[in-house]
Amino acid sequence: MLVRQLFDYETYTYTYLLGDTKNKVAAIIDPVDSQIDYYMQLLQEFGLELKAALDTHVHADHITALGSLRERTGTETYLGNPGDLDCADNPLQEGKDILIGDIKIEVLYTPGHTDDSYSFIVNDNGQQYAFTGDTLLIRGTGRTDFQNGNANTLYESLHKKLLKLDDTTIVYPGHDYKGWTQSTIGEERQYNPRLNICSKERFAEFMANLNLPNPKFMDVAVPANRSCGKN
Numbered sequence: 001m002l003v004r005q006l007f008d009y010e011t012y013t014y015t016y017l018l019g020d021t022k023n024k025v026a027a028i029i030d031p032v033d034s035q036i037d038y039y040m041q042l043l044q045e046f047g048l049e050l051k052a053a054l055d056t057h058v059h060a061d062h063i064t065a066l067g068s069l070r071e072r073t074g075t076e077t078y079l080g081n082p083g084d085l086d087c088a089d090n091p092l093q094e095g096k097d098i099l100i101g102d103i104k105i106e107v108l109y110t111p112g113h114t115d116d117s118y119s120f121i122v123n124d125n126g127q128q129y130a131f132t133g134d135t136l137l138i139r140g141t142g143r144t145d146f147q148n149g150n151a152n153t154l155y156e157s158l159h160k161k162l163l164k165l166d167d168t169t170i171v172y173p174g175h176d177y178k179g180w181t182q183s184t185i186g187e188e189r190q191y192n193p194r195l196n197i198c199s200k201e202r203f204a205e206f207m208a209n210l211n212l213p214n215p216k217f218m219d220v221a222v223p224a225n226r227s228c229g230k231n
């Protein structure tokens with residue numbers, strides 16, 4: 001499997017292109033609208049047809065490329081709660097795998113950062129990858145103070161779902177603000193300070209006191225992303 005980690009320097013967002021080079025098909029996770037030409041170029045250079053565009057959640061900090069990619073490539077789109085979203089072709093559902101050629105994307109519901117947050121697990125020749133969105137970041141986690149975020153739920157998603165994965169699982173997060181590109185579940189279990197807060201109550205207290213400013217594009221990004229980036 002081909003894995004490319006792509007970066008949007010304006011919002012510190014990581015996007016992942018997964019390619020099955022044998023069957024010439026690809027999936028993309030958390031694409032950013034302003035980077036679409038770059039994705040199209042890569043797909044063309046690798047000779048891959050885009051079959052699935054997935055968002056780990058409705059983002060508050062950048063505009064998704066789901067809608068534009070669907071227009072340009074005919075890809076299927078996937079989002080957590082498409083209810084009112086006619087631009088998302090498929091709802092994500094835990095236990096309902098997404099098959100793209102030989103790539104099997106397992107869907108794990110990991111709410112807490114938002115109530116529509118999902119992680120994607122992929123196995124490739126014995127190596128497991130977890131695309132954790134903003135649920136688990138390198139030495140951190142996503143915030144829980146908007147979009148129906150909930151620190152208690154995030155604690156459960158981290159401890160009962162992501163930390164149950166094998167320690168050798170490579171963690172590919174949705175963002176990094178220091179330029180760290182990847183980690184493993186074992187590394188995060190040991191060194192992520194938020195995973196070492198010993199109770200759910202203390203974790204909730206810690207998260208309630210972060211006092212973070214809102215993302216700078218939030219007022220634009222959230223409404224736009226509710227229409228897959230097309231408004």
Ligand code: FE2
Pocket residue numbers: 057058059060061113134142
């Ligand atoms: Fe987010």
